[in-house]
Structures are given as structure tokens and as C-alpha cells.
Amino acid sequence: MQQVAFNTHISGRFNTELENLRNSVLTMGGEVEQQLVDTLKAIQLNHPGLAEKVIVNDLKINSMEMQIDKECLRIIAKRHPTASDLRLVMTISKVITDIERMGDEIERIARLVTKQKLPSSASVKSSMLLIGERVADMMRGTFDAFARQDEKAALEVYEQDTRIDSEYKKLLTFIASEMEKNTESMQDWLEILWALRSLERVGDRCKNICEYVISLASGEDARHTSLENLMQKLDNLS
């Protein structure tokens, strides 16, 4: 397991800056995770107030993204990071984009509650909450893997996405059959589909971040490769 060591720079300030940067990403990730949990709670309890809070809170996440982005820029301009430092900064710069997008997707789900467009079917709602829980778990795992820069953990989280995808597909077919039965509220169904799609996208973004973590930790580019190839490469590494 390769670990970026933070305490070996001659420049102590550079250490602190990198550490702060990494922590700020985790703070931002924690914030988004909280948003997802709040949203799921709002759906479960049908609590528009809580959903409203989530929507407002998204601005905070946007601001965080901008600050971290600026800090990355500043570190690159002033510190001229190289090798693992450079990979870290670049990864962070990409990770925060994904996190910010997650925030946007979650905001969209929350709007389902404020618009009072929650599915009337209890089974759909429970399936949706189940997927939501899965996604939240995955998100937690992703940030964990990022914090520890643990490529094994990242790979495990990566695999979870296939389960979410299959459940998402199952739910889609179920909803499609429901839609056939109940065609007059098509508009509502579309809203629900969008929300579901967003939930699934959050999972995809987590997958992206896992890929970044793997490439950050191992130096190998893990994007756009199939899982088998990835496994192969990891075996070669260890």
C-alpha cells in the first residue's frame, strides 16, 4: 500500500497547506454526506422544511468548491508541487468538482420533497430509500478511502456501484410497469425518475472519486478501464 507521506517536506508550511487542503475536501465531503442523509430523512418523513434546508445548504457546498479550487490554484502557483504532491492537488481539484455535482444532484432530489412530488406508492418510496441508503454508504466509504488514500477500500466501494445499478434497473422496470397502470400522473413519475436518476448519478460520482483515489495512491490511471483490467493491474502491483 502506497501512502503519501505528509510529514517529510523540508518546508513545514507546504506540509500544513497540503494537510489543510485534504482536510477541507473531507469537510466538504462530510457536508455532502450530511445533505444526502438529510434528504433521505426528508423523503422518509415527507418534511419539506428539512428539504428546504438542504437546498439552501447547497450554496455552502458551492462556495467550498470555489475556495478549494482557488487554494489548489494557489498551491500550484506558489509551491510548484511535483509527483505525489502534484497528483494529490490535481486529484483534489477533480474530486471537488464531483463532490459539488453530487451536491447538485442531492439538491434536485430534495426538490422532490419541496414540490410535494413524492411517490404515492409506498414500495417505490421504500425502494428509493433503500437505494439512497446504499448510495449514502458508498459515499461514506468513498470519503473514507480518500482520507486514508486506501486503494483497496476504494476498489471495494467501486464494486458496490454495480449493486446499486442493478437495484436501480429493477426499480426502473417496476416503475415502468406502474406507469403503464397509472398513466395520468406521468408528470409526477417523470419527476421521480429524475430524482432516481440523480441518486444513481451520485453513486457514479462516488465511483469516479474512487477511481481518482486509486490512481492517486497507485499512480496508475484507473479511469475508463473495466473492472477485470483493474483487478489485474492491482494484482500486478501487490
Add this chain to the structure above:
Amino acid sequence: MSKLPSLSSVLNAGQRQSLFIGICTFFTAILLLAMVSIVLLIFARGGGYFWPEDIQQLQFVRASDDQPITAYGQYQNQFEQGGEPVRWVVYSHARNPYGNQTLLDDTNLLQARLAPEAARISLRDGRAILGEPLKVTAPSDPDVSLNRLAQRLTQVRQIEQSIAGIRDEQLADIHQKLTELDQRKVGKKAPARLTLNQGFDRWHKRILTLEKQRDAYQLFVRLADQSIVSVALIEVEHLVYPGQLSGWQKLGEALYEVGGFLSESPKQANTAGGVFPALFGTVLMVFLMTIIVTPFGVLAAIYLNEYASNNGLIVVIRIAVSNMAGVPSIVYGVFGLGFFIYGVGGNIDALFFEANLPAPTLGTPGVFWASLTMAILTLPVVIVATEEGLRNVPQGLKAGSYALGATKAETVLYTILPMASPGIMTGVILAIARAAGEVAPLMLVGAVKFAPNLPIDAEFPYLHLERQFMHLGVLIYDGAFHSQTDAKGASMMFAACLLLLVVVFVLNILAVLLRTKLRKRYHKG
């Protein structure tokens, strides 16, 4: 006139280069040869002065009156004259046992054989007898064998010492007291005076007895023609049988001679004896000169290099300094004589030593004026070398010192001067070498062929800067005039040359060592 073919048309590039290198090598080789021959000549001739040559029994026809002569002799040196080997020979003869010299070629030489029985007897006045010591007499001792020669020598020297002791202590005291009585105008018959006179008579008698005793010690020497001469034993300084010595013993003998050469005064009008006063005078003069010239030169260089702004005046001063280095030294001698001795010295006499006039006190050549003159002469050397040293101090170090709040004076004192010390040393050593070798100006301002007293003695004020002094260079110069008539003198001259060479050599080596050490200390890394 037709143009000569240019060099490049005859030779190709490689050949031109070899030609050029060849020419350079040639001149370097000539230079090397010249240097080696100078050193070899000086070492051979100077060293030969100390080497005990074998004594030969010679039969030859004297060139001046065609008389055949049998004598013990030593070859001084050998050279070619008209294709014939010719030798300078020193020999002892009944008419003058203390060393005659003649030029001898093979046609005049009838017979020569090594004479191991003969000894060279050096006398205290610098002369020497070549002969076979026969016997030594002593008062009330019938034993006349040579076995007890060393013991007899000790005895006779003890007697001499006691005579000197009586003279120095008793008689001098009585003389002083008598003078005091004279000053107090005590009558001729005063009892005090009578007592003193009695004492004087008593001691005087004692001396006479001792002298008689002393003179009874005589050494009898047989010369080659069987005539016998006697020498007062007290006069004998050293006795050696060159023919009986091995090579190592000869070396020891030569070293003994070197010791005498370095520690004794010249004898026989600078043709024998030692050169101690000249060596001492040279060293003292150089020492005084160094004390004078170093601060002057260093301070002047510091002013020129560190303080003065680069205006026209400074440029003029720099040019003047470089030109001073090229002025013939005799000009400095005349300047010293005219300005220091008659000008400054004369005025000091007029102001402070009026009582002694017309006899000059300071207005006469002396070691101080000589040092001062030489200091002026060597000043440009020191200034130029010091400036060079100062210029070599890195600007960064000066700036570093200023940046720590040092003033200009502090920077010069603590940073620049230590760094420039190798350069300063170089200048001072060059100055010393130059001053040690100068002759002409020194003869005008205080160096003499023979000085009765050293400039330093036990008499207050111990250092007599107004006294004249002897100088190695002057001694050599003087010897060179003897060389045509006196082969031995020439040898002594070469010995003095050798000494001068060694002195300069040692000084230079010391300087190089010191400079390397300073360089290492201040210019590392």
C-alpha cells in the same frame, strides 16, 4: 629587394608551432643553464674556501727571480691559461712563513708530493703557516713533545685570560680612580694617589711576569726546506693536518671553518677571518628598514586603495610610485646622503648636539640613515605588492563587514588587512631581498669596509644607530678589488657571496612558507 617568403608559406601550422615551442624552450634552457652555473660557481668557489686542501711538498722555480724553492704549499684553484693548466699556490717559505702566493704552471713545477706530516697552523691574526710542527716548549717543563699540545694551548690561554682579567678589573679600576683624583685636583704626593700608584705597580709587575710566562710557550715548526721557525703558542688558533684527515673529518674541519667564518671578525684587511660584523650589520640594517618601510608602505597602500577617490591626483601618485621603483639605487644613495645625513642629520646636530660641533653626531653616515634610505628605496615595492594584496580581497567580504555595522577603519583592520597579509608579506620579503643585495647607495650612507664596533654593544644606549656598519654586499665589492692580487681573497669573496645567496635563499623560502600558510588560512574554499 625581393620579399622574403613569409613564414607561413614555408612551414605548415604544426611546424610553426613546434618552431615557436622550440625557440621558447631554447631560451628557457639558456636561462636555466645560466642560473645553474651561477649557483655552481658560487658553491664551488665559496665552498672551496672552507675545504681543507691537502698540503704538498713542492719544488718549483719561482717565476719572479728564477730561484728554485722547496716549500709546503696548498693549491687554491686551477684554471687554463694559454692551453696550460695553471694553479694558484699558497706556500710557506723561510723568508716569509706566513703564506706567499704564486701562479704555477707545469713547466715551473719540478716536483710535488703529498706531505701528510705537514700541518696548517692558523694564527689569530688570520695568517697561516704550512709546516711540520716539531715541538712545543713550556716554562719549567722539559717535555717538548707534541703530545701535550692541546694541554699547553689550554694553559697558555688561561694565562692570557688572567692577564686580560687583571687589565679589565684591577688596572681599569685604578685608572678610573686616578682620573677621579685628577679631576678633584688632588696633589701628586697625596697618600691616596700613592696607594693607587703602588697598586698599579704591583699589578703591572704581575702582568709582566705572566706575559713572560706566556711567551715561554713556543711552537717550533719545520718548513719544507728544513729551516725552523718558532711561533708564540698564544698566537696559534687552530692546527690541522689535512693530509691525515679522512673525507668525513675534512667535512668536520670545513664546518669548523664555516663556524669561524660566521662568528669572527675579518682579518688581514678582509682577506681572512670571518664576516660576522658584516652579516650582523646587514641583518640589523634590513631589520630596521623593515620596521620603517612596512607601516609606511602598508598605510600608503591602504590610503591609495581604500580611501582615496579615483581622481587625477591619485593616478599621478600611482605613476610616481611605479616610477620610483625604477630609479637607479645610487640616486637614492645620493638623496640619503644629501637629504638625510647633511640635511636632516645636520640640522638635528645644530639644534640638539651643538656642544659636539664641529664633530657631527647624527650628521654623518650611519646605520639608521642607511636603513631610512633603503626604506625609501624599497617603499614602492611594498606599496605595489600591498595594493595587489588589497585588490585581491573579495568585494563580498568587505560588503559583509560593512553590513554588520563596521566602519571603514574597522573593516580595514579586521577584515581587509588579514586577507591582504600574504600580499604584504610578499612585498616586505621582496624589499628585504632588495635591501640585502644593494651596495652602491649603502656605501654613501653608512656601510664601510671595516667598522671597529658593532652597532649593538653593552654600552648605553646599547643600540648605536649613528654608528657606521659593515655590510656583506660591501664586503664582496671590496673583495672583488682584491681578487686580482689575492686569490685567497677572491675565495673569501666567493664565500661571502655564498653566504649572501644562502641568506636570500632562506629568506625566500621562509617567505614562501609563510605566504602559503597565510593563503591557506585566508583563501581556502
Add this chain to the structure above:
Amino acid sequence: MLTLFEREHLDVNNLAEADTAIRVEQLSLRFGSKPVLENISMSIPKHQITALIGQSGCGKSTLISSFNRLNDLHQHCHYSGKVIINGRDINSRKENVAQLRTQVGMVFQRPNPFPMSIFDNVSYGLRLQGINTRRQLDEAVEQALHDAALWNEVKDRLFEPANVLSGGQQQRLVIARALALQPEILLLDEPTSALDPLTTLFIEELMAGLKKRCSIVIVTHNMQQAARVSDYTAFLHQGRLIEYSDSDTLFTTPRKKQTEDYITGRYG
């Protein structure tokens, strides 16, 4: 709104008196007839690292040298305008320059230890101040060497000649020499240009630590270095101050085109 990174920048173009270490007012300087600095006005903040960057010959070294009047060493140096330190115009004739230089220390491009022992090097300035008691000197030398992060390397060989030290150690020795006088301002004139990259980083880290003790002005022609170490950066070009702001801004979003061209390496 949540702030992730605490970073405060003083407005150096409008600096309060209390935060100012050096105030330069309309400083112009020429060597003979050649103008080197033209009408420079800037304020250098206290307890910060200010970098001066620019091409060779842009006057940055001359500017830094005018903060301790080291330009006086040049014969034909003429200047006008004011350099105010501690409320005094140091360009005035009444200024005690030697005294000034103890308050404004300076370190040069090439390490220039004096040819004496390490101890004597560090105590050089103190002795000039008339501090001669052994105990005072010992304490001051040890403190200065600690401050320059050199003590552990030389404590056993204080009396060895300073020129046996390595380049980086020599440069730190020279910094210790300046620190021994407890200066308010430390001027560094390309302090690492003669050192290898790792030693350079070491010295830079040292500088960051020294910020607490004194205000630092560093001249460097290495832009990366200026970016790394400085809090504020001034860009000079042909004797003029082109841009002066906090380093974060200057190196990410410079306001002037000339600055942009210089720091991106587009100067032709």
C-alpha cells in the same frame, strides 16, 4: 458562510504605519549618469517576507542595498527621495550608517564568512558594538546559531575556521552573523543562488521561521523561490516598480501585463 482557509492579506499599497517596516518614498537612484531606480514608492510590511523580483539589472539589488545604505560603497552613487525606517529618513546626512546597519542586517549572494573561526564570525558584529565579555558573547553566539538552525551542526567545532563548512552551512553562518545583532530587518540578496536545491529549501524554511523575529526582504531572480517563500512580492522592471501585491494574487492573477509576461516567462 464557512471559510476553509484562513488567509489574510494586508493591503501593501495602503499600509498602516504600525505595520510598516520600511517606507520608501519617491526613491530615485543613479550610478554616475546611469539611472538605476526611478521614483519608487512602496511600503514593506513588518514581520512578513517581501520578495523583490525582476530581470537582472532591473535594480532590485540596488533597491535592497538602499535599505542599509550599502550603495554608499559605490563612488558615483547619487540618490534622492526618502527611505524611512522607524520614523527616520535613513538617507539623511545625520544618519549613523554603522548603527543603521546593525539594525538592518544583510546577507549576500555568495556566502562570505570571514577567514576566522565560526565563533569569531558570529561575534564579529557584537565585538564591533563593544561587547567583549566572554559570557555575553557565548550566549549571543549560541542563540544566533540556534536561530539560524546551525547550532547542532557546529556546536562541537565553534573554533574551527568557518571556511571548512559547506556552502549551505556557510550561508546559514552568515545569517547567524547578521542575527547576532538582533536586527529589525533582514535583507537577503539572492541568498540561495549559489546553493543546491535542497539546501535552498532548507534556507527558505529557515526564513519562514525567522519571520517572527524580523521583517525580511529578499531579492531573488528565481521566481519559484519568490512564490514559495514570500508573503508579498514586488516586481521591478528597468528601475520602476511595476506591480506590488500579496504573492498569492501576484502569482495567480497579476494585474499588469508586464508582470504576467515576466512570471509566465514570456519576456522576449
